[in-house]
Amino acid sequence: MSDNHDFAPTVLLGVNSPQTPQLSDPPPPRTPPPFNPPPSPPASSFPSDSGEASGPERLIFTGTGGEYFRIWIVNLFLNILTLGIYSAWAKVRKMRYFYDSTHLAGSSFEYHGKPSAILKGRLIAGGLLVAYNFVPKVSIKAGYAMMLLLAVVMPWLIWKSLQFKLHNSSYRGIRFGFDGTCGRAYKVYMLYPFLSALTFGLLTPFTHQRIKKFQHDESRYGTSPFSFHASVKNFYGAYFLAFVIFVVGMLALTFLGGAFGSSILKSAANTKGKQAVFGILMAFVIFAWGQMVYSIFMTMLQNLIWNNTQLGDHAFTSDMKGTSVMYIALTNILFIALTLGLYTPFAKVRMLKYRVESMTLIPSGNLDGFVANTAAEVSATSEGVTDLLDFDFAL
16 A cells, blocks of 8 residues: 555555654654544444553564565466466465464454456556557557556556455454545546656655555545544655755765775776776665665655554554664665575565564554444445455556
8 A cells, every 4th residue: 555665554554743753763652643633524433432442552473584485485486387377376375474474452464355356457457568568669659649548547557456455454354445536546646746747856745645645544444444644744854854865875975985996996906807896886885875765764754654644543653763674674685685586585574574563553442342343333334345346456
């Protein structure tokens, strides 16, 4: 459900604080500050918790790299053997393992996606990509028309994907859902990105905030809605801080690299060989710095988004630390390179475990009563779901 936050948001919404989180030490878990909530829906939409409030419930991830490696290696082998057709079944195996390994208040999440539906969506997506790459070779005008078609269809694909992911996610037998309309999907996934491009990226934080607000505000657990309260100003703050860190770091690397490289090359023989080695070293340093800034940025975003998300009257907190994310990311890259890619499943579990276990649910009342009331309301409404929701485009 969210950007490249592949699983942690998705398992809760199907996918952060009024102040922009700091660079290396975001604030510890806390109850979000007061805000003016949106108009309350009918009373039946919000379960009334009974009894004393439960304590904070931190999410727990019990998956291990060794367990996921066995799933990953079999999926990889069968994907190669079937020329990618098995990828839909591979995704379901992976998602079920991750959901089953994620626990909240003693219960795990469940994933209900069907491989046949995912395969159907991927065949359509694959057909569009093949046409996108082949048509321009036949006709330039047809190529432009194909680009326009993809741009027009993409918001609809994302909208259906959000519906599919949330509907096929559940907790304690109650499914999540997504109520956003197709019209609003076109607004946030087509109009706002277009305006961002026209302003050379200046509206990117604004567009990002609108997308997250659409995703969270239109999501629900049973009949209980999520809500999102981070402002556009918060997003501009996170983007600006990440940009400043990146630029300052690049200027420092350029200055130090130029001075260091010049002194070495002037005082050594075999200049061409040393230039090549120095170039490779600088490329690696720049890549590592880019990964560090990206890790910092992702940390700020998760904290910003989830510290400003609520489920009914229940709040979430996220206390990820930039230094921890950087360490995990850089060591993952190193181990993946040293093992020629075999460490990939272990790397994914390491990062996912940290992201999931950085999140906490702060109940405003008794969580068991909340779940029981929500289940009763879902049963009473007899919510129906069409076959079209069982159609994943794997975006």
